Every structure is written in C-alpha cells, then in structure tokens.
Amino acid sequence: MLMQISMMIIIAIVSVQAQQLTPEQIIKKIDDTERVSSSEGIVKQTITTSGGKKRTLEMQSYTKDQSDKQLIIYTNPKRVKGDKILMLNDGDDIWFYTPRTDRVRHLASHAKKQKVQGSDFSYEDMSGGNIEEDYTYTKLKDEKINGIECYKFELIPTESGPHYSKMILWADKDKFLTLRIDYYEEEELLKRLICSDTKKIDDHWYAMKLTMTNLQEGGETVMETVEVKFDIHLDDNIFTTKNLKRR
Amino acid sequence: MKRQLILIFLIIIAFTINTISQELEISGYYENQLFPQELNDKVIFQDYNKLRIDLSAEAGENVTFNSDYIYRLYHGAVDFNLLDFIPESVVIQYAKQRQISVDSIRPAFDFKLADENFLDNAYVTIYSEHVNIRIGKQQLPWGSGYAWNPTDIFNAKNLLDPAYEKVGVNAFKLEIPFGKEGMLTGVVCIDDEWETSTKAVKVKNHLRGYDLSVSSVEKTQTSFDYINFLSLSEKRRLWGGDFSGEMLGLGVWAEGAYNIMEISEDFGQYLVGTDYTFENGLYFMGEYYRNGLGKSEKDEYDFNDWLRLLSSKGENLGQDYIYAGEMYPVTELLSWSNYLILNINDKSGMLFPWFDYSLNDNTEIILVGYIPFGENRTEFGEFGRGGFVRVRVYF
Numbered sequence: 001m002l003m004q005i006s007m008m009i010i011i012a013i014v015s016v017q018a019q020q021l022t023p024e025q026i027i028k029k030i031d032d033t034e035r036v037s038s039s040e041g042i043v044k045q046t047i048t049t050s051g052g053k054k055r056t057l058e059m060q061s062y063t064k065d066q067s068d069k070q071l072i073i074y075t076n077p078k079r080v081k082g083d084k085i086l087m088l089n090d091g092d093d094i095w096f097y098t099p100r101t102d103r104v105r106h107l108a109s110h111a112k113k114q115k116v117q118g119s120d121f122s123y124e125d126m127s128g129g130n131i132e133e134d135y136t137y138t139k140l141k142d143e144k145i146n147g148i149e150c151y152k153f154e155l156i157p158t159e160s161g162p163h164y165s166k167m168i169l170w171a172d173k174d175k176f177l178t179l180r181i182d183y184y185e186e187e188e189l190l191k192r193l194i195c196s197d198t199k200k201i202d203d204h205w206y207a208m209k210l211t212m213t214n215l216q217e218g219g220e221t222v223m224e225t226v227e228v229k230f231d232i233h234l235d236d237n238i239f240t241t242k243n244l245k246r247r
Numbered sequence: 248m249k250r251q252l253i254l255i256f257l258i259i260i261a262f263t264i265n266t267i268s269q270e271l272e273i274s275g276y277y278e279n280q281l282f283p284q285e286l287n288d289k290v291i292f293q294d295y296n297k298l299r300i301d302l303s304a305e306a307g308e309n310v311t312f313n314s315d316y317i318y319r320l321y322h323g324a325v326d327f328n329l330l331d332f333i334p335e336s337v338v339i340q341y342a343k344q345r346q347i348s349v350d351s352i353r354p355a356f357d358f359k360l361a362d363e364n365f366l367d368n369a370y371v372t373i374y375s376e377h378v379n380i381r382i383g384k385q386q387l388p389w390g391s392g393y394a395w396n397p398t399d400i401f402n403a404k405n406l407l408d409p410a411y412e413k414v415g416v417n418a419f420k421l422e423i424p425f426g427k428e429g430m431l432t433g434v435v436c437i438d439d440e441w442e443t444s445t446k447a448v449k450v451k452n453h454l455r456g457y458d459l460s461v462s463s464v465e466k467t468q469t470s471f472d473y474i475n476f477l478s479l480s481e482k483r484r485l486w487g488g489d490f491s492g493e494m495l496g497l498g499v500w501a502e503g504a505y506n507i508m509e510i511s512e513d514f515g516q517y518l519v520g521t522d523y524t525f526e527n528g529l530y531f532m533g534e535y536y537r538n539g540l541g542k543s544e545k546d547e548y549d550f551n552d553w554l555r556l557l558s559s560k561g562e563n564l565g566q567d568y569i570y571a572g573e574m575y576p577v578t579e580l581l582s583w584s585n586y587l588i589l590n591i592n593d594k595s596g597m598l599f600p601w602f603d604y605s606l607n608d609n610t611e612i613i614l615v616g617y618i619p620f621g622e623n624r625t626e627f628g629e630f631g632r633g634g635f636v637r638v639r640v641y642f
Binding site for chain 2 (some may be wrong): 055106107242
C-alpha cells in the first residue's frame with residue numbers, strides 16, 4: 001500500500017514537472033529528440049498523384065551535426081539514379097547534382113519551394129532546420145492526436161525559416177516527437193504532414209513513416225524509412241560539393 | 248602519338264573492367280525522337296532511335312570507372328543540303344563572290360545524317376584526399392549560364408534544348424580541393440602536340456552564398472573562311488569568370504569571357520540571368536546574352552556567319568539576345584513550359600512550348616513545338632515551324 005502511494009506521488013511529481021515545462025524547454029526537447037548527432041538510412045518514397053497514379057523512389061539518406069548537414073542520394077528508379085541533394089547550414093545552402101550532365105547547381109532560396117522529384121515534399125520540407133532558430137512560436141492548448149496527448153504550437157517562420165506563412169505542430173508529450181504539422185499560406189491550409197510508426201532505435205525515438213498530403217491538389221507522398229542507424233561516424237568529406245561528383 | 252595514347256587508354260579501361268567486372272553496373276536509356284519541320288514549303292519528318300548504355304564500377308576504394316556507349320539510327324529525312332537552311336539571297340550573293348553558279352556549289356554542302364555509334368564518355372577517376380584525377384572522354388560542364396556558356400570552350404549548346412546531355416571531351420582533368428568548398432581544376436585536352444593541345448585552369452569557391460569561379464583557357468582553333476576559301480589556325484586565349492547566387496530573393500547568375508585571338512579580332516561574350524519560383528510553383532527565368540562575335544544588322548550576316556550558326560559550334564548571328572522561360576507543374580506528372588529566344592538586333596525569335604510528362608517511373612515523354620518569327624534573312628525568321636516528340640525509357 002505504502003509502495004503504491006509512493007509510486008503515485010512520484011508519477012504526480014513527474015507529471016507536474018512535465019506540465020511545468022516552459023514552451024522554450026518543450027521546443028528544445030523536440031529539437032533535441034529530432035536532431036540526432038548523425039544518421040544513415042534507406043528511405044522509400046511513394047508519390048500518389050491526385051489522379052491516383054503512383055511513382056516510387058528510393059534513396060539513401062545521411063545526416064550529421066544535428067541535421068545541420070544532410071545528403072540524399074537517389075538509388076531508384078533508373079530515371080533519377082545518382083541524383084544527389086546536399087543541404088548544409090540547416091538547409092540554408094542546397095545543391096543539386098545530376099550525373100548525366102555532371103553539373104552541381106546551387107539552389108536560390110525561392111527554388112527551395114519547388115517539389116523534390118515531383119513529390120509533395122519541397123526542398124525546404126526535406127531540410128533539417130531548427131525550430132528555435134527558424135521560427136517564432138506560441139504554445140497553444142494541448143490536444144490529442146489519435147489518442148496521444150500532444151503539445152500544440154503555432155510556428156511563424158523567421159527569415160531563415162521556410163516560406164510558409166505559418167505552421168501548426170503537434171508533438172507527442174512523452175516522446176517529444178512531432179506527430180503532425182499543418183502548413184499554411186495566408187491562412188489557407190496547404191499541406192499536412194503525419195508522422196507515424198514511431199520506434200525507439202539506438203535510444204532515439206523516430207517516426208518511420210512520414211505522410212505529406214497536399215490538401216490543395218489532392219496528392220500524397222509517403223516516405224518510409226526502410227532501415228536507419230543513429231550516432232554513427234560519418235566523414236565530413238561526405239557533405240561537400242566536391243563529393244557530389246564522386247560516383 | 249594520339250593513337251598511342253588512345254591505345255594506352257583502352258588498355259587501361261580493359262584492364263580496369265577485367266579487375267572489377269563483378270561490380271559492374273549497367274544502366275542507360277532508349278530514346279526515340281520524331282522531328283517534323285517545315286523546309287522549302289514542305290513538311291519533312293526526321294526520326295532517330297538512340298540507345299545509350301552506361302557502365303560504371305568501383306575498382307577498389309578510390310578508383311571508379313564510367314563509360315557510356317551510344318548507338319543512334321536515323322530514319323525519314325536524312326539527306327540535306329546546308330544551303331537550304333541559308334537565305335537564298337545570301338547564297339546568291341556568295342555564288343557571285345565566288346563567281347560560280349549556285350547549282351555548282353550545292354554538292355559541296357550536301358550532308359547526310361548517318362547512323363552512328365561511339366563511346367560518348369569513358370573515363371577512370373582516381374580519388375585521394377588532396378587530389379582527384381580523371382582520365383578519358385568525360386563531361387566538362389563549365390559556366391553558370393543556362394542557354395549560353397561563354398567560358399565553356401569545350402561544348403556547344405543547342406539553344407532549343409540547352410539542358411540536353413553534352414558529348415564527352417577527351418581530357419586529362421586534375422582537381423585539387425582547398426578550403427571548405429574550393430576547387431582548383433586543371434584540364435588538358437591532348438592534341439597531336441603539346442603546343443596545340445587545349446589547356447584550361449579554373450578556380451572555384453563558395454563564398455557568402457555565392458558560387459564564384461575564374462578561368463583561363465588556351466586553345467588552338469581552326470576556322471574556315473568559305474568566302475575567301477582560306478583556312479585559319481590560331482591561338483585563342485580565354486579569360487573568364489562566373490558566379491551564381493541570390494539577390495533580393497531572386498536567383499542571379501552571370502558569366503563572361505574575353506577572348507584574345509592570335510590573328511582575328513579579340514572578342515567578349517557575357518551574360519546575366521535571373522530566376523524565381525512563385526508560391527504556386529510557377530517558375531520563371533530570364534537571361535540576357537551579349538555576343539561580341541555577332542553583327543548588329545541582319546544585312547551584315549554573311550555566308551560564313553550562317554555556316555557557323557549551322558555548324559556544331561552553333562555560334563549566334565546577332566549581338567544581343569534574350570532567353571526567357573516559365574515552367575508550371577500542371578500536375579505531379581505533367582509540367583508545361585514556354586520558352587522564348589529573341590535576337591534583339593534583327594527582331595527575330597522562337598517561341599517554343601514544352602510539355603514534359605512522366606508516363607511511369609522510368610518513362611518520360613516530351614512534346615515541343617517550334618514557332619519561329621521574324622523577317623526574311625533574320626536568324627530565326629528563316630527557321631521552319633516544327634517541333635519534336637521524344638520518348639525516353641530508362642533501364
């Protein structure tokens with residue numbers, strides 16, 4: 001009986017502490033959870049058009065320094081095989097390489113709005129980013145997503161952030177992991193990202209499935225992580241423009 | 248000497264393939280292009296089948312081998328006479344200068360689109376921490392321009408399809424990385440003698456959001472003066488540079504080169520460009536090009552100018568050009584673009600709508616129309632209406 005009371009007291013204290021987290025602390029915890037030191041993974045991307053047609057792409061993904069550096073290498077289908085996207089400085093600098101012309105192209109900020117390989121993810125959606133630096137945020141009333149208690153935030157992009165006018169983010173209260181983001185342009189809901197199939201891998205909570213639905217055009221893109229490793233050693237040279245041409 | 252070098256190169260490739268055959272990757276594409284065009288009050292049909300086979304392999308940790316082989320078969324209209332693409336008055340004027348009849352010069356300008364097969368690219372790359380070496384026939388894309396590249400002495404762009412892959416260049420390339428994103432590149436394209444070989448050097452870096460480069464090239468080039476029937480071989484020294492980056496939210500780039508000629512007149516070629524993507528995905532780009540080799544009046548275009556335009560060099564006739572385009576993703580699988588090339592001097596141009604459709608994961612279909620405008624004897628006014636349908640299947 002005494003033990004049960006003790007447990008209840010501990011749970012109550014932890015619960016009160018969690019409730020007492022400031023918005024800044026919550027955002028920092030979300031950033032810390034999602035910005036791992038390094039990762040290497042294989043991702044399958046399925047694009048479903050508004051007309052119901054499907055396109056499937058596969059890619060290798062590498063990140064380092066809390067996603068400050070990212071590299072994506074397309075491996076399938078043959079049409080895009082060898083295309084590479086390098087993102088540095090939290091996505092501020094993005095280069096695109098295509099092997100057929102052996103040309104590396106630096107993308108201007110406006111080009112980051114463009115869809116990546118026809119998917120519903122834009123370059124800036126794919127880039128890491130940092131909530132603390134790229135947005136001003138306001139904590140809204142907590143909500144449940146699929147029965148999971150979530151923190152809810154309104155994010156307004158700063159100059160270094162994406163081009164959306166605002167985003168609404170829901171993050172799991174226990175795991176500090178994003179479960180949903182709504183993207184707005186001038187109060188109009190453009191896209192919705194659902195993060196699901198959360199798993200703990202190498203001591204990191206991770207959403208294995210990301211579904212971006214284009215609410216304006218009707219298409220949908222699903223990114224499924226086939227395999228992923230965290231906290232591995234990746235050489236800095238991998239994340240350089242000169243390495244893009246290596247094949 | 249050249250044959251010996253090629254032989255040595257082929258032996259290296261054969262040896263390399265042999266040692267790495269277990270890891271050899273084979274890919275490529277099949278392409279069919281149907282190209283109807285108005286010519287002499289008729290519509291002619293030209294068609295080709297192209298098969299490209301890419302081979303690539305890693306020969307150990309720091310050595311890779313890449314090659315692609317192209318086989319192209321032509322159908323339909325394959326026999327042409329260059330004079331049919333040159334204004335009649337220019338041809339008559341030329342015949343008068345040569346004091347011969349037009350009919351007697353025509354056979355000298357017959358050409359045939361013959362079936363072809365060749366190694367488009369074939370090279371070995373050796374990587375190390377401080378230097379990369381690439382030997383063989385390879386892509387050498389220089390410059391930040393889209394429709395033109397004044398600093399690129401190795402390739403000629405097709406204005407009607409500037410992004411199409413280029414033919415490989417036989418070269419020895421040395422790259423020395425420095426700093427975070429810097430690269431010093433040296434290129435030698437071997438000719439019969441060192442003196443006539445093309446030598447190029449480029450320094451590139453990424454500073455404060457801008458990709459910057461300066462380059463210098465020395466080349467011996469030969470041109471033929473059809474009016475005076477003289478061949479001229481001379482040294483060309485190019486000093487150039489380019490940058491690309493962003494200003495006021497717009498993508499911006501510029502590229503320029505000044506060419507110091509041993510005998511002919513020196514000339515400069517420069518361009519500036521900008522692009523922007525709107526919230527709805529509409530993309531716009533524009534480029535202005537100043538061609539120091541060009542003429543300011545259409546009446547100044549002579550027979551040599553027209554032949555240079557029609558040759559693989561694709562040198563433009565005028566001095567000032569605008570290239571503008573917009574692209575809109577109509578659906579996830581279909582994009583619709585419209586491009587415009589305008590010769591400001593002779594007020595002729597070409598409008599070409601461009602549709603790109605993804606039929607499935609590995610098949611794309613491109614439909615393009617050519618709508619030229621301009622008076623007679625202008626650069627694009629003489630171009631027949633037409634277009635092409637291109638189907639490409641990757642494997």
